[in-house]
Amino acid sequence: MRRGLTRTARQWLYIGHRWVGIVTCLLFAMWFMSGVVMMYVAFPGLSNKERLAALPDIKWETVALSPDDAMKAAGVTRFPRDLRLSTLADEPVYRLTNWDGKRQAISAVDGHAITHISASQALAVASHHPAIRAPHLTDVVNRDQWCVTARYDPLRPLYLIKLGDDAGTELYVSSRSGEIALDTNHTERVWNWLGSIPHWIYPTVLRKHGSLWRLVVLWISGICLIVGVTGIWIGILRLRVRRRYSGGRITPYRGWTAWHHVTGLIAGLFVLTWMFSGWLSLNPGDYFAGRNTAGEVMQPYAGHDAPDIATRLPTSLPVGMVEARFVWLDGSPMMILETRDGTEQPVDPASGAPIHLTPDRLWTAAAKLLPDARLTDRLTLQRYDAYWYAHHQERELPVLRAMFDDEVRTWFHFSPVTGDIVGRIDESGRTYRWLFNALHSLDFRLLLMHRPAWDIVVVLLSVLGTVVSVSGVVIGWRYLRR
Template identity: 85%
Template sequence: MRRGLIRTARRWLYIGHRWVGIITCLLFAMWFMSGVVMMYVGFPGLSDKERLAALPDIKWETVALSPDDAMKAAGATRFPRDLRLSMLADEPVYRLTDWDGKRQAISAVDGRAITDISEQQALIVARHHPASRAPRLADIIDRDQWSVTARYDPLRPLYLIALGDEAGTEVYVSSRSGEIALDTNHTERVWNWLGSIPHWIYPTVLRKHGPLWRLVVLWISGVGLIVGISGIWIGILRVRLKRRYGDGRITPYRGWMAWHHVTGLLAGLFVLTWMFSGWMSLNPGDYFVERDTVREAMQRYAGHDAPDIAARLTTPQQGGVVEARFVWLDGGAMMILERRDGASSPVDPTSGAPIHLAQDRLWTAAAKLIPDAHLTGRLTLQQYDAYWYAHHQERELPVLRAVFDDEARTWFHLSPITGDIVGRVDESRRTYRWLFNALHSLDFQLLVMYRPAWDIVVVLLSMLGTMVSVSGVVIGWRYLRR
């Protein structure tokens, strides 16, 4: 009876893997091939460096309102999460983001709230983009394939403006605030239909419903994970390394079945870990905490919470400033000047005098971030390590790491130039780094430091995974034809 049960269980294991695998192998093949594309062409976005490059110099002589006046006009009852000064077409404006995510734009000329941007203003904004040649309005959209995610909701609807350059660059300008929200070019748009869109199952009709999209991808990747486990199990059951099959073969299969069996054994562990890490990327069960720093911690770090910083604003001596951010640090006010090339420098907002941030001041402010914990580690990172690296994104160096002994074992990363909190990770996020980034993208320090070693390894493993998937598709198609 026991042998009969085992035989029946094996039979259903083979049948289940065969028929469910017909669909999942199509998905596997798509994921492996699109993943290779994503190695070199990411989903369109707007980095901070790109955003600054598209801003004109601030016309300080036209700034009539102080930051305090702007916060009063916006009705701020505490210092906002973000406060900055930049140009909107030919007019300087203060942009405020509250702790609840609400955004406001206040004219620095007359204090009026800016809530509606004309087509002409949007075209002037677009003309300052480095790729601008002959900008024209292409469309007014609420949501499309490239602006599908919820991060753009406060900025909708969007002016879609074609810049007329050879790369086919298009920019999205908010009709509410006049900010450039996103830019894309022809190469990105074409290759993403072969990369990120199929890989993430990202069609607009599904992705615009965030919770539904997450649930669909969780189930699809979860089923794929089960198919991968069953495939490895079957492969091990059917392989013979000592008492081999006829002609000295290790597999009982021939043709495409043999290819599927052998390549599945060779790439099985990679396929399985890749499927598992892809499933983990969606944070099932919401186990991994968010990386955002809560308002209370930021207020303790700033040492100030009232809606004031400078009743009188002094024009800085430095030229070429495209944006000014206003922040508090350990009870001291700062205006951080941003230039088009991404360089930052803090100055006193009322005198314009440069501010040099001593590390002792930063450590003193950092010690207040978690009041019930001790600052047990003060590290200055001169090189990237396993938790602070720039493989898929730009990250500042050197950077300070403040290590706490709280229950979550939290680390904060601080900019030694501006004092900004540029990163926060705790024990759960460090675990996530290994369960997702390391397993899914092979972001191991030894590989990413010596490219193209990373490219070669990932492409070869993806080719093996594609062979497993394509052979499974062929086998499935033959079964369906019967």
């Protein structure tokens, strides 16, 4: 009876892997090939450097309202998560983001709330972009393939403006606030149809429903993970190393089936870990903690929560600044001036005198981040390590790391220049770093330090995975024809 049950179970194992694998091998092949494209072409976004590069200089003489006036006009009851001064076309504007995510734009000329901008104003915003040639408005977009995610909801609808440059750059400008929300170019748009869109199963019609998209991808990747496990199981069952098949072969198969068997065993561990980490990227069960820094953490660090910082701006401020951010640090106000190339300089918001943040002052403020925990270790990172590194995005160096003994062993990273908290990670985040970034993107420090070693390894493994997948597609197609 046991032998009969084993034979039946093995038969269903083969049948299940064969027929479900016909569809899933198409997905596997698509994922491996699109993953190589994603190594070099990211999904369109707007980096902080790109955003600053498109802003005009602040004309300080036109700023009539103080930051306190702007917060009063916005009706905020506590100091906002983000408060900054920049220029909308030719008008200075305060932009506020509250702790509930609500955004507001207040004119720094007369204090009126900006809730809508015209097409001509949007073109004026685009006119300061460094790639500008012959700008023209092509559409008003509520949602398309490149702005499909919920992060753009507070800015919709968006003016779509073509800049007329050789790269085919297109800007998305918010019709609500006049902010540049996104830029894309021709290369990104073309290659992402072969990269991120198929890889993430990202068509607009599905992705605009965030919870449904997440559920669909979880189930699809979960089924593919099971198929991968059964494939390795079958591969081991059919492998003979000692008592070989006729002709001294280790596999009973020939042709495409032999390729599928042998390469599946060679690349099996990579395929499984890659599939598992990809499935894990969707955070099933919401196991991994979020990475945002909450207001109750920031308030002790800022040392101030009331909606005030400066009743007036200094009469003399440096030219060439495109943005000014207003923050509190350990009970002291600061205005952080930013240039078009991303250089930042903290100054006193009352006098305009430069502020140099000392390490002692920053560590004193950092110790207050978690009042119920103790700051156990403080590090100054002069170079990247396993948890603070640059791969697909730039990261500041040097950076300070504050380590706490709270229940989840939280680490904070913050800038020694501005005091900004630039990262927060706890035990679950560090676990996720190894289960996703390491297994899925092969973000191992040794490889990343010796590019193109990382490129060679990832491409070779992707080729092996593609061979396994394509051979499975061929085998499945032959079964279907029969």
